[in-house]
Amino acid sequence: MTATESAARERLTSALRDHDQDIADRWVRLQIEQEGLGAGIGEDELRGEADALLAALLAGLESGLPVSRVVTSHAELRGTITELSMRRARAGVTPTATSLAVLALKEVLLEVLQRATRDAEELFEAAVLINRLLDAAGVLSFDAYVSSREEIISRQSRQLLEMSTPVVRLWRHVLAVPLIGTLDTTRTQVVMESLLQAIQADEAKVAIIDITGVAAVDTSVAQHLMQTVAAVRLMGADCVISGIRPPIAQTIAQLGVDLSEILTRATLADALTEAVKITGQPALPTGDAVRR
Amino acid sequence: MNGQKPASVPILRLGDVLVTGLLDELDDKSAMAFLDELTERIAADAATGVLIDISRLEIIDSFVARTLSELTTTARLLGARVIVAGMRPPVAITLVELGLRLDGVETALNAEQGMAALGWFRTTVSGEGPHRDDAP
Amino acid sequence: MTPHDPAAGLTREWLPEPDAGADAAPRVYPVRTEEDLLEARHAVRAATLAAGFGLVDQTRVVTAASELVRNAYIHGGGGTLTIERLRRSGFRGVRLTVSDQGPGIPDVEAALTDGYSTGPGLGHGLGGARRLMHDFEIRTSPGGGTTVSATRWTQG
Numbered sequence: 001m002t003a004t005e006s007a008a009r010e011r012l013t014s015a016l017r018d019h020d021q022d023i024a025d026r027w028v029r030l031q032i033e034q035e036g037l038g039a040g041i042g043e044d045e046l047r048g049e050a051d052a053l054l055a056a057l058l059a060g061l062e063s064g065l066p067v068s069r070v071v072t073s074h075a076e077l078r079g080t081i082t083e084l085s086m087r088r089a090r091a092g093v094t095p096t097a098t099s100l101a102v103l104a105l106k107e108v109l110l111e112v113l114q115r116a117t118r119d120a121e122e123l124f125e126a127a128v129l130i131n132r133l134l135d136a137a138g139v140l141s142f143d144a145y146v147s148s149r150e151e152i153i154s155r156q157s158r159q160l161l162e163m164s165t166p167v168v169r170l171w172r173h174v175l176a177v178p179l180i181g182t183l184d185t186t187r188t189q190v191v192m193e194s195l196l197q198a199i200q201a202d203e204a205k206v207a208i209i210d211i212t213g214v215a216a217v218d219t220s221v222a223q224h225l226m227q228t229v230a231a232v233r234l235m236g237a238d239c240v241i242s243g244i245r246p247p248i249a250q251t252i253a254q255l256g257v258d259l260s261e262i263l264t265r266a267t268l269a270d271a272l273t274e275a276v277k278i279t280g281q282p283a284l285p286t287g288d289a290v291r292r
Numbered sequence: 293m294n295g296q297k298p299a300s301v302p303i304l305r306l307g308d309v310l311v312t313g314l315l316d317e318l319d320d321k322s323a324m325a326f327l328d329e330l331t332e333r334i335a336a337d338a339a340t341g342v343l344i345d346i347s348r349l350e351i352i353d354s355f356v357a358r359t360l361s362e363l364t365t366t367a368r369l370l371g372a373r374v375i376v377a378g379m380r381p382p383v384a385i386t387l388v389e390l391g392l393r394l395d396g397v398e399t400a401l402n403a404e405q406g407m408a409a410l411g412w413f414r415t416t417v418s419g420e421g422p423h424r425d426d427a428p
Numbered sequence: 429m430t431p432h433d434p435a436a437g438l439t440r441e442w443l444p445e446p447d448a449g450a451d452a453a454p455r456v457y458p459v460r461t462e463e464d465l466l467e468a469r470h471a472v473r474a475a476t477l478a479a480g481f482g483l484v485d486q487t488r489v490v491t492a493a494s495e496l497v498r499n500a501y502i503h504g505g506g507g508t509l510t511i512e513r514l515r516r517s518g519f520r521g522v523r524l525t526v527s528d529q530g531p532g533i534p535d536v537e538a539a540l541t542d543g544y545s546t547g548p549g550l551g552h553g554l555g556g557a558r559r560l561m562h563d564f565e566i567r568t569s570p571g572g573g574t575t576v577s578a579t580r581w582t583q584g
Contacts, residue, residue, distance in 0.1 A: 150518065154583060193484055196381035203401055231384040236377060236399040236406070319462040320498075351469070351487055353494040354553055382487035390491065390556035 008125035009061060015112050016058040024050035026108045031101050041091055049084050053105075056080040057133070067129060071136035081137050085144035090152065095145045099138045106134045165191045167198040173205040174275040176268065180213030188224035192231060199237050206275035207232050210268045212243030222251045229262055238263065238278055242271035301326050303333055309410050310334065310372075311403075313345035314356070323359055331366055339372045341410035345403045347378030357392045364397045374398065377406035454512040459497045459526070468497045468509045472524065475511045479520045481582050489522055489580050492557040496526040496576055499553050504528020504574055514579065521562075521581040529573040536566050 016023065028046045041049075060070045060077040071077055081102070088098045113126045165187065170176045175198050177191055195207055209228065211217075217225070225241070232239040240263040244252070265271040301322075303312045310333055318326065334342060344363075349356070364374045377400040379387075387394070400406035455475075457468050472493040476486040493509070500507040507528030514521040533539045540555045554576070558564040561578040568574040 154518070192385060193381065196384055199401070200381055203405075205401070205405075227385075227388045230393055231381075231388045234384040234387060234394060234399055235379050235381065236401040317466065319466055321462060350473075351491045351494060353491050353498070354556060355494075355498060382484040385484055386487045386491045386560065389488065389559050390495075391559065392556070 004121055004125045005129070007122055008129050009067070011113060011116060011122065011126055012109065012129060013058065013061045015109070015116060016054055016061065019112055020051070020054050020058070023105075023108055023112055024054055026111070027105050030104050030108060034100070034104065041088065041093065049087075052080050053084060067132055071133060071140055078140065081140050082144040085141040086148040089145045089148040095142055095149075098145050099142045102138045102141045103134055105137075106130055109134075161187055161190045165194055167194050169198075169202060169204075170208065170272055171276055171279070173203065173279045174208065174272065175199060175202060175204045175206070176208040176210060176272075178210045178213065178268070183211075183214050183217050183221045183225075185220055185224060188221050188228070192224070192228040195228065196231055196235060199232065199235055204237055205279045206238045206240060208240045208242060208268065208271045208275055210242045210271065211245075211248065212268065214243075214248065215245065216247045217251055219251055219255060222248070222255055226252070226255065226257050226262075233261075238275075240265055240271040240274055242266065242268050303330060305333075305337055305339070306407075306412065308339055309341040309343060309407070309412065310337065310339045311343045311345070311407075313347075314349050316348065316350050320355060323356070327359060327363055330363065331370070334367055334370050334372045342367055342372050342374045343403060343406045343410060344374065344376050345378050345406075346376055346383075347380065347402065349380070349383060352379075352383050352387050352392075354390065354392060357387065357390075357394055360397055361394060373410065375400050375406040375409055377401070377403045454510050457509045457511070458506075459500050459509055459528075460506040462501075464506075465494070465497050465501060469494055471509075471511055472522070475513060475522050479513050479522050479582065481520075481522070481580075485580060485582055488560040489524070492560040492578060492580075493524050493526075495553040495557040496524060496578065499576075500526050500528040500530070500574070504530030507573070514581075516581075519581045519583055521579050523563075523577065523579040524561075525575065525577045527573065527575040532568045532570045532572055532574055533566070534570065536568060540566075 024047060027050050028043065031046055032043065056074075056077040056079075060074040063070065063074055065073055071081070084102075085098055088101075089095075109130050110127060113123065113130075117123055117126075165177060165179070167175055167177050175195070177195055179191065191209075195209075198204065199207055209225070211225075229239040229241070242265045244264060263274065265274055301312060301315065301318070303310055305311070310330070312330065314323075314326075330342070333339070342363075344360070346352070352360075360376060364376075367374045375398045376394070379399060398409075400409055455471065457471055458464050459468060469490055472490050473486060476489045481489065497509050500509075505528060507526060507530075510523075510525040510527075512523040512525070514523055540558060554566075557576075557578060561580045563577075563579040565577045566574065567577075
């Protein structure tokens with residue numbers, strides 16, 4: 001580290017120590033002025049973030065860690081930046097705005113240092129230092145933002161999947177899953193799992209899969225639907241599919257599956273009638289409880 | 293786990309029906325020995341039905357699937373109907389994904405329904421009455 | 429610092445890396461006897477459980493393992509099963525590697541086709557195992573044995 005470099009670091013450290021209130025104010029104002037940077041976050045919260053980040057930055061600089069590693073290795077600084085980014089991700093701020101907000105601190109810090117020294121060489125070193133620090137912070141912020149968003153998305157889609165595939169008990173020993181919206185492979189697998197579990201728990205004899213609310217399926221989903229029917233039968237129950245729309249019928253036809261064993265009905269009501277017929281009769285000696 | 297003896301899986305007889313089950317811990321040799329024994333019992337007891345409870349099987353691979361299919365065919369040739377009862381949901385899903393449908397094998401949800409299908413009823417009317425004492 | 433500083437956590441490579449937890453080292457199990465087949469299944473079940481797989485995923489992996497080790501036992505004259513637990517950004521995985529020193533598979537594509545079998549009724553073995561796993565790779569040469577590597581991933 002050269003003498004000017006350490007002088008610049010010392011200069012920045014003391015600026016953060018002595019003018020933290022001023023820096024925080026300016027940064028908050030800058031974010032509010034630059035449209036979108038602070039959107040979705042209140043001024044109080046911005047101020048709180050600023051205080052925490054500046055304190056962490058100061059602690060990082062005082063730690064003596066080399067500039068190249070201070071952002072990634074200093075636990076408090078790293079944690080503060082990560083938390084700031086995750087909070088913005090949750091608040092729905094765009095990733096660009098989040099990184100830009102962090103980078104806006106550069107401008108503020110440079111202004112403060114310009115007031116503190118007139119030495120051109122020192123000012124240059126300070127600018128390089130600030131750039132290195134805040135570029136690293138921007139990259140970390142972006143990374144944290146993306147991870148946080150991925151986590152939110154995967155959690156939401158899991159919840160949505162579970163909510164959107166309710167298995168309802170329609171009749172004694174008759175279950176139904178009304179499917180609505182887009183069917184993809186993951187969702188079809190979730191349907192299959194929850195349906196089979198419900199069949200076991202309820203000792204259901206017939207499961208109705210109603211796809212009236214499904215506009216179209218691709219061949220892989222059609223394949224999964226057929227697999228669901230096969231799995232239901234392996235467990236010893238019957239499966240009725242109702243509400244197949246013409247495009248879906250075409251897709252299933254393209255699979256070339258043998259449909260002779262698959263019960264289909266036009267509507268959920270028809271399917272229920274059929275299901276009750278299957279379960280409703282007193283068990284015959286030949287055994288209707290069993291599929292052949 | 294040392295299921296070397298052929299008689300490691302009990303085969304019970306209820307009237308014309310033989311009742312037995314498959315276990316996860318069966319190695320291939322024991323499974324084949326079990327198959328032979330069951331086939332002989334079907335003939336010796338002149339059984340008309342065979343119930344195989346598989347509710348304790350945690351996996352069915354192609355070997356077990358083939359064993360079940362073969363048994364069904366053999367039994368049918370000997371005049372008995374085989375019902376495989378109690379397949380667990382994860383096993384059913386995996387079997388289907390594996391590409392196996394157990395063609396020709398009859399299945400029932402549990403041993404009780406399997407027995408009903410083979411002509412055994414708990415009461416004269418079967419378990420479908422309105423006051424069935426299943427769990428609330 | 430550069431954005432590629434290795435010290436910068438939050439690495440996003442799509443590469444298997446050793447699990448941070450214990451029990452991460454690959455474990456090798458023999459596939460020589462019928463009892464070994466059962467042992468192998470138990471070990472795979474334990475690994476999927478430790479990796480946090482759901483019941484259906486556990487069943488898929490154990491079933492695939494059963495097919496693969498049986499293949500090695502019957503066609504390859506025995507061999508080994510290696511179980512590894514993997515971790516990559518947001519996913520956990522279990523990789524099975526089954527190796528034998530048998531005659532090799534002359535036509536891999538045919539062997540992966542349902543209904544193909546050279547032994548006692550295992551026509552669905554390889555193709556079925558491939559369908560149950562996410563990544564699947566076969567290395568084989570005439571007389572040089574066969575190694576099948578198969579991985580299944582789960583989120584979380």
